[in-house]
Amino acid sequence: MTESASPVVLRALVSENGTVAELPPGEVAAYRGDGFVWLHVEGAGKNGRPDLPAYVPDHAANALLAGETRPRCDEVDEAVLINLRGTGLEAKPDSDRLVSIRVWVEGRRATSVTRNPLAALGKVEAAMRAGRLRDGGDFVAALAQAISTELDPEVAALGDRLDECEGEIEEADIYALRRRIAALRSQAIALRRFVAPDRDALSTMAQLEFEWISKEDRMHLREAADRFARMAEELEAVRERAALLHEQLTDLRAEIVDRRSLAIAVVAFIFLPLTFVTGLLGMNVEGIPFAREEWAFWGVLGFCLLIAAIVLGWFAARHWLED
Known part of the structure; x- marks a missing residue:
């Protein structure tokens, strides 16, 4: 120049x-x-x-x-x-x-x-x-x-x-x-x-x-x-x-993206079985077990929490939650 x-x-x-x-x-x-x-x-x-x-x-x-x-x-x-x-x-x-x-x-x-x-x-x-x-x-x-x-x-x-x-x-x-x-x-x-x-x-x-x-x-x-x-x-x-x-x-940016991707994957993996359960029980058909019981909602909620705890425990056992 x-x-x-x-x-x-x-x-x-x-x-x-x-x-x-x-x-x-x-x-x-x-x-x-x-x-x-x-x-x-x-x-x-x-x-x-x-x-x-x-x-x-x-x-x-x-x-x-x-x-x-x-x-x-x-x-x-x-x-x-x-x-x-x-x-x-x-x-x-x-x-x-x-x-x-x-x-x-x-x-x-x-x-x-x-x-x-x-x-x-x-x-x-x-x-x-x-x-x-x-x-x-x-x-x-x-x-x-x-x-x-x-x-x-x-x-x-x-x-x-x-x-x-x-x-x-x-x-x-x-x-x-x-x-x-x-x-x-x-x-x-x-x-x-x-x-x-x-x-x-x-x-x-x-x-x-x-x-x-x-x-x-x-x-x-x-x-x-x-x-x-x-x-x-x-x-x-x-x-x-x-x-x-x-x-x-x-x-460093790639590491941050990997961490965020892992967090998203963990959350998605936790909600995947829960989505299946809620979707299955939410079908408008006859024959859903305990549909008329008073404790049915809390039972399903407890079951979903149990599944989430199992998934989290599995991730923790494999050390996938560590940075």
Whole structure:
């Protein structure tokens, strides 16, 4: 599913000699200083394709502006094209669960594109304004750390909510609980669809041999990749546990139906001979024994109670009344 369109917002920051300043987006391509420049494009623009600076190659621009993307990392000459997925600032009912960010990264310049606001960008911008991002390696490492940090609590919350469902399995309404578990399983599958490729993209980035990817950057990239790997494993565990709980609820429902069917069968079996007796004595014909005796009604009632007691005793002796 493609992400929804929104008005284009361009922002550019430049970090030079420990000083961070705003840079007009139109001047990014002409910038020739020694600082690190970050241009961020948010929104779809006209016909879903905002205008990118001329320094971005056509094949990279097509990848940055593609309607549907999956996390990946490609080395292109002296630059890197990396796509990641992270938590959005707002839930979009007509889009994927995670928002994509596509980044064209060079040593002294990074160009990022998102169609919807990404929650992690606030932390990246704060790091940029604090002067901690000095090249493309720092930028991607900070972005990976921020995305994984934002997403980690959401994944953990899925496990906690599944734990709650597991604790309510003997008491809660089966049908409502099944719907909750199915929703959690669906969310886990939707998240894992992008979390695992995020891990692979960052692992690939950490192995690239560029001077602007420092040893510290590689460490942060591997750390974020490990966090994504752990989240992928947790999401897989949530999916499998949800499937097991669903099966357990199905078995529990079948057991409840069996119990109720047994109760109905016992009642029907008790009333079957009684129905025969009352039907036989209720025939409008001559010759019914004791028809004119005063005690006849109470005698028939006592006889029916005796039959019911015998049937119940027979069921009890065969342990058919036990749960």
